[in-house]
Amino acid sequence: MNKHLFVLNIRQHWVVVVGITAVLLMYASIAAWMFNPESAEAINDFLGVLPETFIKALGFDGLGTDLTTYLANYLFGFIYLMFPMLFVLFIATKLIGKPIDSGSMVYLVATPLRRSTIAITQILFLFDALFFVFAVNFIATYAVSEIRFPGMLDVAGYLILNVITYLVIGLLASIVFFMSVLPIDYGKAQGIAISFSVYAFIANALYKLSDSLSFLQYTTIFRFIDIEQALQSDATIWLTIGIVSALTLVFLAASVWVFEKRPLNI
Amino acid sequence: MIQVENVTQVYASKKGVFDLNFTVHQGEVFGYLGPNGSGKTTTIRHLLGFSNVDEGRVLIDGLDARTDRHTLQQRIGYLPGEIAFFENMTGKQFLQFLSHLRGFQTAPRMQEMIQLFQLETQFTIKKMSKGMKQKLAIVAAFMHDPDILILDEPTSGLDPLMQMVFLDLLVKEKNNGKTILMSSHIFEEVDRVCDRAAIIKDGKIIAIEDLTTLRSQVKDQLLVSFSESVDGLFHEGIEVEEVAHLQYKISIQQNFSHVLATLAKYPVISIRSASQSIEHKFLHYYQETTHE
Numbered sequence: 424m425n426k427h428l429f430v431l432n433i434r435q436h437w438v439v440v441v442g443i444t445a446v447l448l449m450y451a452s453i454a455a456w457m458f459n460p461e462s463a464e465a466i467n468d469f470l471g472v473l474p475e476t477f478i479k480a481l482g483f484d485g486l487g488t489d490l491t492t493y494l495a496n497y498l499f500g501f502i503y504l505m506f507p508m509l510f511v512l513f514i515a516t517k518l519i520g521k522p523i524d525s526g527s528m529v530y531l532v533a534t535p536l537r538r539s540t541i542a543i544t545q546i547l548f549l550f551d552a553l554f555f556v557f558a559v560n561f562i563a564t565y566a567v568s569e570i571r572f573p574g575m576l577d578v579a580g581y582l583i584l585n586v587i588t589y590l591v592i593g594l595l596a597s598i599v600f601f602m603s604v605l606p607i608d609y610g611k612a613q614g615i616a617i618s619f620s621v622y623a624f625i626a627n628a629l630y631k632l633s634d635s636l637s638f639l640q641y642t643t644i645f646r647f648i649d650i651e652q653a654l655q656s657d658a659t660i661w662l663t664i665g666i667v668s669a670l671t672l673v674f675l676a677a678s679v680w681v682f683e684k685r686p687l688n689i
Numbered sequence: 690m691i692q693v694e695n696v697t698q699v700y701a702s703k704k705g706v707f708d709l710n711f712t713v714h715q716g717e718v719f720g721y722l723g724p725n726g727s728g729k730t731t732t733i734r735h736l737l738g739f740s741n742v743d744e745g746r747v748l749i750d751g752l753d754a755r756t757d758r759h760t761l762q763q764r765i766g767y768l769p770g771e772i773a774f775f776e777n778m779t780g781k782q783f784l785q786f787l788s789h790l791r792g793f794q795t796a797p798r799m800q801e802m803i804q805l806f807q808l809e810t811q812f813t814i815k816k817m818s819k820g821m822k823q824k825l826a827i828v829a830a831f832m833h834d835p836d837i838l839i840l841d842e843p844t845s846g847l848d849p850l851m852q853m854v855f856l857d858l859l860v861k862e863k864n865n866g867k868t869i870l871m872s873s874h875i876f877e878e879v880d881r882v883c884d885r886a887a888i889i890k891d892g893k894i895i896a897i898e899d900l901t902t903l904r905s906q907v908k909d910q911l912l913v914s915f916s917e918s919v920d921g922l923f924h925e926g927i928e929v930e931e932v933a934h935l936q937y938k939i940s941i942q943q944n945f946s947h948v949l950a951t952l953a954k955y956p957v958i959s960i961r962s963a964s965q966s967i968e969h970k971f972l973h974y975y976q977e978t979t980h981e
Contacts, residue, residue: 522775536759536790686734
């Protein structure tokens with residue numbers, strides 16, 4: 424890793440990192456602050472009036488009446504997928520693909536830095552920034568929950584849910600990053616990355632709507648985020664974590680290899 | 690020393706570079722000329738190890754430009770033809786950043802270069818003029834005191850005064866034993882600083898010229914007008930050509946005294962220089978291949 428390039432990334436992308444963190448922080452802290460077991464039941468009653476498919480598509484499939492289930496369903500069905508996805512689309516393609524497209528990459532590869540060092544530094548920044556987003560939000564949600572409802576949050580279950588979501592968003596980031604290092608036009612790479620991510624997001628919403636659409640769950644990486652499985656923390660969650668981590672490592676290793684070998688027309 | 694040996698790279702469009710062969714010696718400025726799209730920048734990418742050749746190889750001081758590029762980049766200064774920076778930095782931050790990437794706290798010649806080119810480094814790069822960005826790129830290429838300089842149209846965007854400063858710097862670097870390759874469209878600057886020059890057209894090198902030889906082939910010519918007929922001029926042992934009524938073109942090849950003494954005998958009413966330049970020689974190559 425090169426610390427100077429890492430610092431350059433912070434300088435260039437801190438606004439997006441802080442912005443996405445702040446948006447999620449607002450949602451998470453307000454959700455934790457506003458929780459009320461009685462009102463949660465009332466909200467569930469209210470959701471029961473709305474069409475079931477509509478509620479499921481929004482990821483609010485039974486908010487639950489305990490704090491952990493309530494936060495998990497409220498945040499991780501929709502908001503904690505969409506905003507990190509936007510974060511990935513905004514940052515992951517800009518770390519290698521954009522500098523190649525603009526030509527500024529020349530000032531990195533015309534130094535003694537190895538291309539693999541450049542790629543690994545960009546990957547570390549991407550995953551550290553993503554970790555910052557999730558870590559700050561986890562800590563804030565935990566703090567607000569302890570202040571408002573001491574001892575009510577299932578910290579271990581909620582932490583595992585955060586970890587698996589971080590890893591799945593990380594897998595998405597590794598796929599998008601891989602697309603951005605391919606020796607194809609930057610605009611085309613961005614288009615493929617956006618299409619892939621949006622499809623994964625929509626398929627994740629649609630497969631819950633009816634049995635006839637349930638096959639879509641096998642076509643989206645967001646299916647790896649199983650809120651119930653995460654909160655129960657049973658043994659299968661470790662299998663999921665293993666598969667997601669392995670896939671992520673494959674895409675990241677492939678990205679470094681492709682960037683090392685590809686021609687740079689800059 | 691830079692050795693380009695049988696380098697071929699063909700793009701899907703069938704364009705590219707074909708069987709390039711040339712050498713740039715230490716202490717030499719080697720001009721690399723050619724029309725737009727002729728393959729100059731593609732060649733330069735191979736020198737820097739950015740691209741993979743289909744055939745051939747590029748060696749720099751015996752090291753392969755592609756596989757040993759990390760070692761070589763320590764010793765290479767590169768000025769890109771199309772300059773793109775990380776624009777939300779100031780000039781100073783950018784130069785410091787590059788210094789750090791090269792392992793310096795501050796590159797050894799950074800201040801010297803900033804002062805030489807009167808670069809105002811406090812401004813954000815985004816707000817700099819084209820000329821200022823070019824000066825920033827020049828400082829970035831020279832500030833770590835590299836042995837090998839690869840310069841793609843280096844004076845583009847510079848004002849005439851800065852062009853002179855840059856060309857003087859190149860001559861000094863050459864005299865200090867640097868190996869320099871410079872692509873250019875400007876024949877005057879090639880004439881001024883280069884020892885040899887290659888001309889590339891449609892991806893092929895069509896000539897490599899020694900500038901000293903080329904300069905000796907260039908004739909000094911005078912366009913002389915007379916007030917009356919001067920038939921005797923043709924018998925004076927000088928090279929004369931009538932170009933208009935009472936107007937003659939006289940070629941001079943180191944026989945200045947004889948020519949001037951001869952002209953003094955005739956009723957001259959005007960003398961103008963009609964000398965050829967190196968540009969004529971190069972354009973000859975361009976046109977020759979264009980007509981093929």
